[in-house]
Amino acid sequence: xxxxxQLEHRIDAACRDALLERLRAILNPDSxxxxxxxxxxxxxxxxxxxxxxxxxxxxxxxxxxVVSILKACHELRVPVVPRxxxxxxxxxxxxxxxxxxxxxxxxxRILELNVLARSATVQPGVRNLAISEAAAPHxxxxxxxxSSQIACTIGGNVAENAGGVHCLKYGLTLHNVMRVRGxxxxxxxxxxxxxxxxxxGLDLLPLVVxxxxxxxxxxxxxxxxxxxxxxxxxxxASFADVEDAGNAVAAxxxxxxxxxxxEMLDQAASRLVEPxxxxxxxxxxxxxLLCESDGTSEEVxxxxxxxxxxxxxxxxxxxxISTSEAERQRFWAGRKNAFPAAGRxxxxxxxxxxxxPRKHLGTMLKAIQAMEAKYRLxxxxxxxxxxxxxxxxxxxxxADPDSVARAEALGAEILEESVRLGGTITGEHGVGVEKLDxxxxxFDAPTLEAFFAVKRAFDPAGLLNPGKVVPTxxxxxxxxxxxxxxxxxxxxxxxxx
Amino acid sequence: xxxALNSLVERVRKAASDRQPLCIRGGGxxxxxxxxxxxxxxxxxxxxxxxxxxxxxxxxTALAGTxxxxxxxxxxxKGQMLxxxxxxxxxxxxxxxxxxxxxxxxxxxxxxxxxxGVRDFVLGARLLDGRGNLLTFGGQVMKNVAxxxxxxxxxxxxxxxxxxxxxxxxxxxxxxxxxxxxxEMDATQALARSNEWGGLPLPITASAWWEGRLALRLAGAxxxxxxxxxxxxxxxxxxxxxWHSVRxxxxxxxxxxxxxxxxxxxxxxxxxxxxxxxxxxxxxxLRWTRSTxxxxxxxxxxxxxxxHATLFRGGDRSSGVFxxxxxxxxxxxxxxxAEFDPAGIFNPxxxxxxx
Numbered sequence: 001x002x003x004x005x006q007l008e009h010r011i012d013a014a015c016r017d018a019l020l021e022r023l024r025a026i027l028n029p030d031s032x033x034x035x036x037x038x039x040x041x042x043x044x045x046x047x048x049x050x051x052x053x054x055x056x057x058x059x060x061x062x063x064x065x066v067v068s069i070l071k072a073c074h075e076l077r078v079p080v081v082p083r084x085x086x087x088x089x090x091x092x093x094x095x096x097x098x099x100x101x102x103x104x105x106x107x108x109r110i111l112e113l114n115v116l117a118r119s120a121t122v123q124p125g126v127r128n129l130a131i132s133e134a135a136a137p138h139x140x141x142x143x144x145x146x147s148s149q150i151a152c153t154i155g156g157n158v159a160e161n162a163g164g165v166h167c168l169k170y171g172l173t174l175h176n177v178m179r180v181r182g183x184x185x186x187x188x189x190x191x192x193x194x195x196x197x198x199x200x201g202l203d204l205l206p207l208v209v210x211x212x213x214x215x216x217x218x219x220x221x222x223x224x225x226x227x228x229x230x231x232x233x234x235x236x237a238s239f240a241d242v243e244d245a246g247n248a249v250a251a252x253x254x255x256x257x258x259x260x261x262x263e264m265l266d267q268a269a270s271r272l273v274e275p276x277x278x279x280x281x282x283x284x285x286x287x288x289l290l291c292e293s294d295g296t297s298e299e300v301x302x303x304x305x306x307x308x309x310x311x312x313x314x315x316x317x318x319x320x321i322s323t324s325e326a327e328r329q330r331f332w333a334g335r336k337n338a339f340p341a342a343g344r345x346x347x348x349x350x351x352x353x354x355x356x357p358r359k360h361l362g363t364m365l366k367a368i369q370a371m372e373a374k375y376r377l378x379x380x381x382x383x384x385x386x387x388x389x390x391x392x393x394x395x396x397x398x399a400d401p402d403s404v405a406r407a408e409a410l411g412a413e414i415l416e417e418s419v420r421l422g423g424t425i426t427g428e429h430g431v432g433v434e435k436l437d438x439x440x441x442x443f444d445a446p447t448l449e450a451f452f453a454v455k456r457a458f459d460p461a462g463l464l465n466p467g468k469v470v471p472t473x474x475x476x477x478x479x480x481x482x483x484x485x486x487x488x489x490x491x492x493x494x495x496x497x
Numbered sequence: 498x499x500x501a502l503n504s505l506v507e508r509v510r511k512a513a514s515d516r517q518p519l520c521i522r523g524g525g526x527x528x529x530x531x532x533x534x535x536x537x538x539x540x541x542x543x544x545x546x547x548x549x550x551x552x553x554x555x556x557x558t559a560l561a562g563t564x565x566x567x568x569x570x571x572x573x574x575k576g577q578m579l580x581x582x583x584x585x586x587x588x589x590x591x592x593x594x595x596x597x598x599x600x601x602x603x604x605x606x607x608x609x610x611x612x613x614g615v616r617d618f619v620l621g622a623r624l625l626d627g628r629g630n631l632l633t634f635g636g637q638v639m640k641n642v643a644x645x646x647x648x649x650x651x652x653x654x655x656x657x658x659x660x661x662x663x664x665x666x667x668x669x670x671x672x673x674x675x676x677x678x679x680x681e682m683d684a685t686q687a688l689a690r691s692n693e694w695g696g697l698p699l700p701i702t703a704s705a706w707w708e709g710r711l712a713l714r715l716a717g718a719x720x721x722x723x724x725x726x727x728x729x730x731x732x733x734x735x736x737x738x739x740w741h742s743v744r745x746x747x748x749x750x751x752x753x754x755x756x757x758x759x760x761x762x763x764x765x766x767x768x769x770x771x772x773x774x775x776x777x778x779x780x781x782x783l784r785w786t787r788s789t790x791x792x793x794x795x796x797x798x799x800x801x802x803x804x805h806a807t808l809f810r811g812g813d814r815s816s817g818v819f820x821x822x823x824x825x826x827x828x829x830x831x832x833x834x835a836e837f838d839p840a841g842i843f844n845p846x847x848x849x850x851x852x
Binding site: 114115116117118138139140143160161163167168169170171172174175176184188189190191192194195196197198199200201202203204206207209210211212215224226227228229230250251253254256257258295296297298299301302303355356357358359384386387388389422423424425426427428429430431435439442443444446447448449450451453454455456457458460469470 | 551552553554555556576599605606608609610611613614616617626630631632633634636637638639640641642643644645646647649650652653654657658669670671673692693695696697698699700717718720721723724725761762763764765779782783803804805807819820821822823825826827828829830832833834835836837848849
């Protein structure tokens with residue numbers, strides 16, 4: 001150990017003792033985890049490729065306790081990493097070695113269900129699906145439905161601006177959240193948005209939603225509830241070619257139709273999930289499209305017939321339309337179980353999350369096929385086709401370091417291809433620690449610096465979930481992939497004007 | 498276009514070094530809105546034109562100085578529209594001004610979450626900051642969580658963070674058909690009914706109550722409209738001119754010089770009890786009020802009801818037209834402003850005296 005490291009270690013030890021003393025005054029013994037056997041379950045989130053033990057785990061139960069914890073950490077300059085259910089897929093809740101892991105799992109109460117206002121105010125540890133279950137007797141529900149909705153929490157959904165299979169029509173988390181109450185790193189309570197449709201001054205709600213726990217610790221969320229549609233029906237369409245399926249998506253939208261859900265599975269994905277989910281997918285089709293309509297029975301009848309016509313013209317080889325709610329659920333079961341099915345078919349899988357303009361879906365699929373050969377790994381694809389949001393599932397062996405390295409390289413190449421096609425490296429899973437390098441490819445230096453500026457405005461000390469989301473310019477320069485502004489060329493991006 | 502943008506960059510850099518306030522201005526149709534503009538005019542109309550539009554992607558990208566009417570005509574030609582139905586307040590309204598003002602029209606509070614406010618449909622933006630850097634936030638795709646979502650925060654920022662150069666917006670198909678229904682009822686009944694109906698799966702896309710009459714707009718397939726009417730009752734009335742007059746504030750309610758207050762409240766808040774004429778939109782969430790009461794009284798009433806009040810037109814504007822946020826919120830906003838505009842040159846005072 002060199003001198004600098006020894007010094008850092010000593011500071012950490014002294015700091016740790018001071019922090020623990022403060023924390024013991026705030027929390028019950030069962031709310032404070034220090035021993036390795038207790039902190040081990042928190043070493044990673046859904047992205048298991050990255051692991052790190054935290055210095056300490058706190059499980060507060062009240063906002064006042066969170067305020068005290070934040071104030072203590074702020075004074076002692078201890079990093080804080082907030083965590084919900086830990087289902088995130090980008091390492092956003094990866095602990096900091098000399099930091100406090102702040103679990104909000106015990107903030108699990110629905111505080112108010114306001115039927116007339118069609119809203120629910122909940123604590124951040126409430127599970128996504130629990131909101132819809134509580135609202136169901138009033139014929140209302142919470143629209144965003146990420147695949148992990150039985151487990152993931154609303155606090156985590158806010159952190160990642162989570163989506164799901166109904167975003168095209170019903171929007172992302174941002175579009176379904178009215179108000180977020182949060183604490184800044186210095187323990188100050190701030191409300192973003194409100195119970196009205198707008199709030200005075202700059203609208204910071206869109207900054208907090210999707211901020212991956214780097215701007216504020218969420219302690220309360222007010223979500224919109226929407227009326228449960230009278231009816232939903234789903235069309236399952238088969239295509240002999242993935243490009244035909246991609247063109248069918250464009251044709252539906254060009255016809256003025258906004259499906260409630262529009263998902264695509266390629267053949268490898270259908271074959272992966274069918275033995276598991278028995279959804280009745282056409283295993284001979286190159287791609288299966290799930291296209292849903294919801295609304296009043298009149299609207300659905302009208303829309304299903306228009307959708308069917310467009311899909312036929314676009315070259316669908318087979319159409320099946322759900323005739324009952326059970327059948328509709330079965331159609332979706334395959335799609336929603338794609339991840340568990342991948343987990344069963346392979347020792348490990350790595351889920352990517354790029355978004356591209358829909359018109360490039362066919363191009364992207366062919367590019368991924370080439371990458372499968374290059375890296376000698378399988379990669380079935382499920383897409384939120386309506387949003388152009390890809391979820392390639394890279395199948396690999398986590399016991400084989402070479403397989404892990406190839407999986408990560410394949411994933412990086414998919415993300416870089418997404419940027420090249422005019423898209424983004426993450427649609428709904430977040431940057432976390434996973435995609436820091438790809439941020440260098442997507443954003444130029446002044447924009448990355450502006451992200452740091454946003455971070456400073458909320459957290460001048462830089463202690464809340466540090467090191468996530470925004471790569472340092474140094475890191476990007478070392479990668480060499482950054483679009484650095486050249487000396488004379490002031491606006492390298494301008495040619496597209 | 499490079500030349501026009503380059504000259505704006507030079508202008509911003511010089512203004513920053515001279516600490517010369519700039520008043521960012523498009524068509525000037527919203528000069529009345531916010532606190533009085535100050536500084537030398539920086540004309541964003543030099544940045545004009547639709548950059549990219551593919552109807553099947555549901556995205557349009559346009560330079561800030563593009564006339565709003567031109568953009569809407571381009572969309573209409575392909576059967577699409579801006580989902581937030583923005584007011585123009587004049588023929589010269591621009592896309593940049595529309596985003597900077599952040600004002601949405603009657604469709605703001607619709608059934609479900611298909612429609613929404615301005616920020617809900619901003620996908621990306623290019624911003625010229627106070628150092629003369631061109632920043633690129635968001636993108637041209639529906640789902641994007643790479644980096645903080647500054648593009649959406651520009652909606653309603655009144656030009657205080659920088660010069661909006663270009664925006665990408667999500668657009669939607671125009672409804673197949675629309676129908677407007679009229680009902681006789683008082684304000685209390687209208688608030689109750691609007692909230693009850695909002696909880697039903699009916700395709701309501703606008704509401705307006707004025708002088709004992711509630712108008713509701715429904716949009717969707719003709720069969721769905723017929724079913725909605727069967728459920729709701731009411732008289733079918735001619736809607737298009739009416740909704741336009743509400744959106745553009747040419748409706749009789751908006752005539753005259755009495756101060757016009759905009760109260761943004763929870764839709765379920767009870768009657769405001771403020772004296773003076775009132776027009777209620779957004780299912781109860783927007784209460785336009787003509788009142789000469791002191792600003793403090795109106796703001797206190799709005800706050801007590803869970804919302805905030807803005808002096809939208811006329812009246813005594815000396816104490817600022819917007820409600821000041823909480824100190825903790827204001828501290829963050831002030832730091833954000835200082836980061837993006839360190840010399841304090843962009844639209845000083847337009848939002849708050851201290852910006």
